[in-house]
Amino acid sequence: MLKYALKRIIKALITIFFILTLVFFFTRMSGDPTNWILPDDATEEQRIEMRHSLGLDRPLHEQYFEVMTSLFTGNAGRSYNYLRPVSELYAERMGATIRLGLISFSLAALVGVSLGTIAAVKRNSFFDRFTIMISIAGSTLPNFVLGILLVFLFCFVLRLLPSGGASSASSYIMPVIAMAVGPMANIARLTRTSLLDVLRQDYLDSARAKGVSEHVVLIKHALRNALIPVITVIGLQVGTLVGGSVVVETVFSWPGIGSLLINGAKMRDYPIVIYGVMLISVAVTVMNTLVDLSYSFLDPRIRDNA
Amino acid sequence: MSRDVLIQVNHLKKYFNVSRGILGHHIEGTVKAVDDVSLSIYRGETIGLIGESGCGKSTLSRVLLGLISPTDGEVIFEGKKMNRKALKEFRTRVQMVFQDPYSSIDPRMCMRRIIEEPLRIHTSLSRSERMDLVLPLIKQLGFDEEDLKKYPHEFSGGQRQRIGIARAFILEPSFIICDEPVSALDVSIQAQILNLFRQLQREKGVTYLFISHDMAVIKHISDRIAVMYLGRIVELASKDELFSDTLHPYTKALIESIPVPDPRIHTSMKPLEGELPSPINPPSGCPFRLRCRHAMDICASSIPELREIKEGHFAACHLFDGRS
Amino acid sequence: MKKQHAIPPMIIFLLVTFAFIFIYSLLAPVLYPIDLGATDIINRLKPPAFADNGSSEYLLGTDSLGRDFFIRLVYGTRNSLVISLSAMAIAVVIGTLLGVVSGLYEGWVDYIISFLIDARLSIPFLILAIVLASVFGSDKVTMILIMGFTGWATFARLIRGQILQLKKQNFIEASRSMGASSIRILFEHILVNISSILIVEATLRLSSFIILESSLSFLGLGIQPPDTSLGVLVSAGRDYMLTNWWLAIIPSIVIVIIVLDVSLIGDWLRDKLDPKLQTNR
Numbered sequence: 011m012l013k014y015a016l017k018r019i020i021k022a023l024i025t026i027f028f029i030l031t032l033v034f035f036f037t038r039m040s041g042d043p044t045n046w047i048l049p050d051d052a053t054e055e056q057r058i059e060m061r062h063s064l065g066l067d068r069p070l071h072e073q074y075f076e077v078m079t080s081l082f083t084g085n086a087g088r089s090y091n092y093l094r095p096v097s098e099l100y101a102e103r104m105g106a107t108i109r110l111g112l113i114s115f116s117l118a119a120l121v122g123v124s125l126g127t128i129a130a131v132k133r134n135s136f137f138d139r140f141t142i143m144i145s146i147a148g149s150t151l152p153n154f155v156l157g158i159l160l161v162f163l164f165c166f167v168l169r170l171l172p173s174g175g176a177s178s179a180s181s182y183i184m185p186v187i188a189m190a191v192g193p194m195a196n197i198a199r200l201t202r203t204s205l206l207d208v209l210r211q212d213y214l215d216s217a218r219a220k221g222v223s224e225h226v227v228l229i230k231h232a233l234r235n236a237l238i239p240v241i242t243v244i245g246l247q248v249g250t251l252v253g254g255s256v257v258v259e260t261v262f263s264w265p266g267i268g269s270l271l272i273n274g275a276k277m278r279d280y281p282i283v284i285y286g287v288m289l290i291s292v293a294v295t296v297m298n299t300l301v302d303l304s305y306s307f308l309d310p311r312i313r314d315n316a
Numbered sequence: 317m318s319r320d321v322l323i324q325v326n327h328l329k330k331y332f333n334v335s336r337g338i339l340g341h342h343i344e345g346t347v348k349a350v351d352d353v354s355l356s357i358y359r360g361e362t363i364g365l366i367g368e369s370g371c372g373k374s375t376l377s378r379v380l381l382g383l384i385s386p387t388d389g390e391v392i393f394e395g396k397k398m399n400r401k402a403l404k405e406f407r408t409r410v411q412m413v414f415q416d417p418y419s420s421i422d423p424r425m426c427m428r429r430i431i432e433e434p435l436r437i438h439t440s441l442s443r444s445e446r447m448d449l450v451l452p453l454i455k456q457l458g459f460d461e462e463d464l465k466k467y468p469h470e471f472s473g474g475q476r477q478r479i480g481i482a483r484a485f486i487l488e489p490s491f492i493i494c495d496e497p498v499s500a501l502d503v504s505i506q507a508q509i510l511n512l513f514r515q516l517q518r519e520k521g522v523t524y525l526f527i528s529h530d531m532a533v534i535k536h537i538s539d540r541i542a543v544m545y546l547g548r549i550v551e552l553a554s555k556d557e558l559f560s561d562t563l564h565p566y567t568k569a570l571i572e573s574i575p576v577p578d579p580r581i582h583t584s585m586k587p588l589e590g591e592l593p594s595p596i597n598p599p600s601g602c603p604f605r606l607r608c609r610h611a612m613d614i615c616a617s618s619i620p621e622l623r624e625i626k627e628g629h630f631a632a633c634h635l636f637d638g639r640s
Numbered sequence: 641m642k643k644q645h646a647i648p649p650m651i652i653f654l655l656v657t658f659a660f661i662f663i664y665s666l667l668a669p670v671l672y673p674i675d676l677g678a679t680d681i682i683n684r685l686k687p688p689a690f691a692d693n694g695s696s697e698y699l700l701g702t703d704s705l706g707r708d709f710f711i712r713l714v715y716g717t718r719n720s721l722v723i724s725l726s727a728m729a730i731a732v733v734i735g736t737l738l739g740v741v742s743g744l745y746e747g748w749v750d751y752i753i754s755f756l757i758d759a760r761l762s763i764p765f766l767i768l769a770i771v772l773a774s775v776f777g778s779d780k781v782t783m784i785l786i787m788g789f790t791g792w793a794t795f796a797r798l799i800r801g802q803i804l805q806l807k808k809q810n811f812i813e814a815s816r817s818m819g820a821s822s823i824r825i826l827f828e829h830i831l832v833n834i835s836s837i838l839i840v841e842a843t844l845r846l847s848s849f850i851i852l853e854s855s856l857s858f859l860g861l862g863i864q865p866p867d868t869s870l871g872v873l874v875s876a877g878r879d880y881m882l883t884n885w886w887l888a889i890i891p892s893i894v895i896v897i898i899v900l901d902v903s904l905i906g907d908w909l910r911d912k913l914d915p916k917l918q919t920n921r
Contacts, residue, residue: 025759033771040775150903152851154858155892158874162889166881253764257855271767272859275774283771291763298762381817407819420810424832433828434818483814 018302022295027078029291030284034077037280038070046278047090064088077284086288087281089274096285100267107259107266111251114186118193118251119244125194126201126240127233130209141198148195153254157188157261174263185262189254193247200243205236238305245301249294322491322523323357323380328389330372330379334596345596349375350386351547354622359490362517362524364538364555366531366570370595372547373527377493380525381412394490408438411484415496417476421468421483427454428464431482438487449486457482457512474505478512485516494526498533510537531574535559543567546595546603549622553629563631565608602634610635651908658901661894665718672711677866680706685884703887704880712868713891719869720857721898723784724849730788731849732842735795740830742796743803744822753796760793765848766855773861783862787852791845798841802834836913844906847899854895870895 043066044057052060061067065076065087073087080086080097089096129141164184165173172181209232259268267286274282330350349372357363367373379386382403391398398406411434414420421430431454432446441449451461457478468476477497484492494513498506514537517524528534534541541558543551543566551564562568593599599606605615614634622632647655664671680702687693688701688709700710742753760768772786806812806829815825856862857871865872870891877888 021758022762025755025762028755028759029763036771036775146903146907147900150847150851150899151896152855152899154855154871154874155895158878158888158892162881162885166885249762249764253766256766256770257859260859272770272861275770276860278774283774287763287767287771290767294764295762383813383817404819407817412814412817414810414814416810419808420814422811422815422829422833425828433815433820437818437820437824480814483818 015303018299022299026288026291026295030077030288031074033284033287034074037284040278042066043090043278043280063093064090080285080288086285089282090279091274091277092279096281099270099282100285100289103265103267103270106264107255107268110182110185110189110258110264110266111255113182114189115193115247115251117186118190118197118247121190122194122197122244123201123237123240125198127205129198130202130205131228133206138202141202145195145199148191149199151191152257153188153192154257154261156191157184157258160184160188161261174261181262185258185264188258188261189251192254193244193250196247196250197240197244201236201240204239205232208232208236211235242301242305245297248297252290252293320359321356322359322394323355324392325353325355325357325380326390326392328353328376328379328391329387330375330384331387347595348372348547348598349595350379353389353547353549355542355549355552357491357523357525359523360517360521361539362526362537364534364541365525365527365544366534366541367529367544369529371544372595373544374495375547376544377412377495377525377527381410381493382406408434408487409489410491410493411487411489412493412495413477413480413484413497416500417473417480418468418500420480421476423468426465426467427459427471427479430468430479431464431486434483434487450482453482453485456516473501474509477501477505477509481509481512481516485520485522488520489522491523491525494524496528497526499528499530506533507536513537531570535574543570546593546598548603548632549630550604550633551631552622557626557629561626561629563625563629563636564633565610565635566604602632648908651905654901654905658898658905661717661898661901662721665714665721668711668714668718672708672714674708674711676707676712676715676868678707682706685880687884688886700886700890701884703876709887709890712873713894716868716870716873716891717894717898719780719863719867720850720853720871720895723780723787723863723869724846724853726784727787727791727853728842728846728849730784731791731845732795732838734788735792736799736834736838738792739796739799740803740826743800743807744826744830750800754800757793757797757800760790761797765790765852769852769856770859770861773856778856778862778864780863780867783853783856787849791849791852794845795838795841799834799838802837803830806830806833840906840909840913843902843909846906847902850895850899850902 042057042061043064044052044060048056048060058067065073077086086096088094089099092099125141125145129138132138161173161184164171171183172178174181255266256268256272258264259266260272263269267289270282271286271290273279274286328350329348329352332347332349334345334347351372353376355363365373365376375384378384380391382398393402393406394409396402425433428447428450431450435441435446435449439446450464454461454463459475459478459482463471468479471479477500480497497513498509501509510533513524513526516522524537526534526537535555538555540552540554542549543564545566551558551562551567553563558567559571562571593603593606599616601617602608602611602615602620605611608615612634614637618634620632620634620637622630623636625631625636683698683702684704684706686698686702686706688699698708698710700708700713703709703712738753738756742750742757768790769786772790773783776782776786778786812825812829815829820828853862853869854871854874857869858875859871860875863869863872865876873891874888874895877884877886877891880887881889
C-alpha cells in the first residue's frame, strides 16, 4: 500500500514538472516581452533595464530552474505589469478563491449525493425525472451563461443581490450557484446510476431477509457500496471547478486567482500565467492522487492489481 | 494411414518472463508454457492434444501458427523450416478454428466478408470469383446464399462456429489447428460439429491438430492422442493403444474422469487431487509428482524424458524406467 | 431480436432544430452580405421588434455600435459552430491515432502516450486553452488548432480502452493467423469496430467544444471584435443589461439551446449503442 502511494505521488510530481516545462517553453516562444510591456518608442537602454529588472537577461536554464523549483520556494519571478513577485499577487487573492471553491464544492457534493440518492430510491417518480432533467441541463450549461442568467434574474429583474464583488455574504450566493451546479449535476447523475446498480444486487435482499430495516439496508449496505465510484467523480469535479472558477470570477468580478490568471493571460504576463498553471495543476493532481489512493483503500482489488 | 510427415516439431520451447515494475525490469520468474516438445504430425491424421487449462496447449498452437515465435526449437512444415520468410506461404497452408465462436468472428462484418477474408488477404480474385469458391463451401456446411448477407449476431453459436470453419477451409489448407472448437457450444451441438470436422477431413484430406480439455471429445475425434501437462507432452500414442494400455498416471486420471452414462457401472473414479501447480515455480523433477499416486524419490530429482515404451507409444514417467 | 430503428419524435425534433440552426448560420454570408466591422452610431441600441417602441427594420434591435443584432447573432452562431466542429474533428483524429497506437503497442510507446493523456487531463481543458491562446493569439485558425490540440485526450483514452478490449477478442488474432497485415487489421477490423463508440463520444463531447469556444471568446481570449461569436456577444451585451437586456440574454439562450440539443442527441445515441442495453450480443 505504501509502495503504491509512493508510486502515485512520484508520478504526480513528474506530471506537474512536465506541464510546467511545456508551459515555460511555450511562453518563451512568443518573443521578447519588452515589445508589449514598453511603449513602441522605448529606447534600447530602457528595454535592457526592463529585461534586467525582470530577470529576463539571465541564461534560459537559470530561469527554467527558478520556475521548476517555484513549487517549493514560492519564488517564480516578478509580474511584467505589476512589477511585484507573482507569489505575493497570488497569496493576496488565494483566500477569496479557496473560500468560493470550498463552499461550492461542499454544496455540490452534499446536494448532488442527496438528490441522486432520493432519485434512485424513488425511481421513475416525478422527482426522479425532475432530477434527471436538472442534471442533464446542469452538466451541459456553460457556467458563464448560468452566471449571466443569474445576474439578469437576481440583480436586474428582482433586484435582490449585488451583481459582483465579494463585499458581503449575499455576494457569495450567485457565484456559488454558478460554480456548483455543473459538478452537482454530475455527482447526482452518477450517485443515482451507481445506487441503482447496487440496489439490484442480491446481498441487499439477503439483508432484508434477515429482517434488517429498509433504512439500514439503504444507508449501511447500499449507499456505502454505491459511493465508491461517486468518490472518484467528486474528486474529478475539482478540475471542473477550477476551470469554472476562472470564468465565474470574471462574470462576478470576484477578487480571486481566476481573474488574476485571465488578466495575466490577456496581457501576456507570463510569470502570472506560469504560476497560475502551477497552482492549478498541483491542486488537480493532488486531488486526483488522493482519489486514486482512497479508491484503492476502499476497493482492495485495485490495490492488488496496481 | 500414410506415414508421410506433414509437420515435424523439434524441441520446441516457449518461455514467458513474468515481470513487474514500470519498465518491466524486475523479472519475477519464467513460465515455461511449452517446454521441450517434440512431435511428428502425419498427413491426413487427426492428432488430439489434451490437457487441463493452463498446461500450454494454446501456447503450443499459437507457436505452430507462427503467431508467437518460439524461444527455442524448430517447426518443419512440408519439409521446410518455418521462419519469417516462409511465413506468408505457410499462412495459406495452415488455418485455425478458434474456441469462442462469439469473439473469433468480427461482429461488424457480414458472413460473406468473414468467410472470404483469407481470399482477400492472399489472392487477387474478383468478387465473383471469390463467390464461386465461397458458395459451394457454405452449401456444404448447411447455409443458404441468403445467409451471406447476415451479421454474426443473427446466428446461433453452432452456426457461428460453422462460419469459423468455413473461413478456415476456404483456402483449402493442408493443416488446421482446432483450438477447443466445441467447448463453448451446447453438448447437443458438439457432436454435430465434430461430425462435420470428420466429414470435411474425408472430403478434403486435411490434417487436424485438435485441442481440448475434454477426454470424451478427444476420444471421439482423434487418431492419435498427445497428453500435455505443464508444458510437456507426457504421453503420446494411438487412440486405441492409449485407452487399452494407459501408461502415465496423469492419463489414467484423465480417462477416469470421462463420465459414464450408465449409472449401474461403478467406476473406480478417483478424481485428481490438488490444483495444477503454479507454472512460475513448478515442482522440481517430474511436474506431476505432487498429484501422483505413484510418486517415488527419483521423481523429485529428475525430469522424466518422453521415451518410446512400446512401438508408437511414448510416455514420460519414471515408472517405466526399466521398460523399453 | 430485431433492433428498433425508429427514432423518437423528440430526437427528430432536436435533429431538425440543430440542422436548421447550423445550415441557416452557415448561409450567413449569402443571406446577409455585410461588413461586420461597419458601424452606424446614429442607430445605436435600437430596441428589438418585439419591444413596445421597436420597429421591424431591426428584428433584434441594434448593438452599442448600431449594428443589426440579429445578423451579428447569425454570424456569431456560425463562427461558434464552425470553430467547435473543426476543432473537434482535429481532436478526434489526433485522439484516435494516439489511442490506437497506444492500445496496439504495449510497452514504452503505450507508456508515453498514457502519460501524455494523464498529463493533459490533469489540467482543465479551459485553463490550457487560455494559456495557449495567450501565447499564440486567437484568430480563427489558431483557435481551431488550440482547441483541437487540447481536446484529444479524452478521445485517446476512450479509444485506447476500446482497443485493449478488442485485442482480447479472438477475431483480431484470427485475422493475424490468416496472414493479414497490421494495416488491413486496423482498417477492416479495428476502425470499423470502434467507429460507433467514437461517433457517440464525439456527439457527447461536441457540447464541451462549443462551451470552450464561447467561454474563451467571453473571456476575451477567443474571437476578437469586430468579428463575433456567441461568447463575444454575451460579453459585449453584459454592459447593457440594465437597459438592453436582450443583447446578453438572447445569445446566452442560443448557447443553451445548441448545447442542450447536442447533449440530448448524444445521450440518446449512447443509450442506443450501450452494450448493456443490447440483448443480442
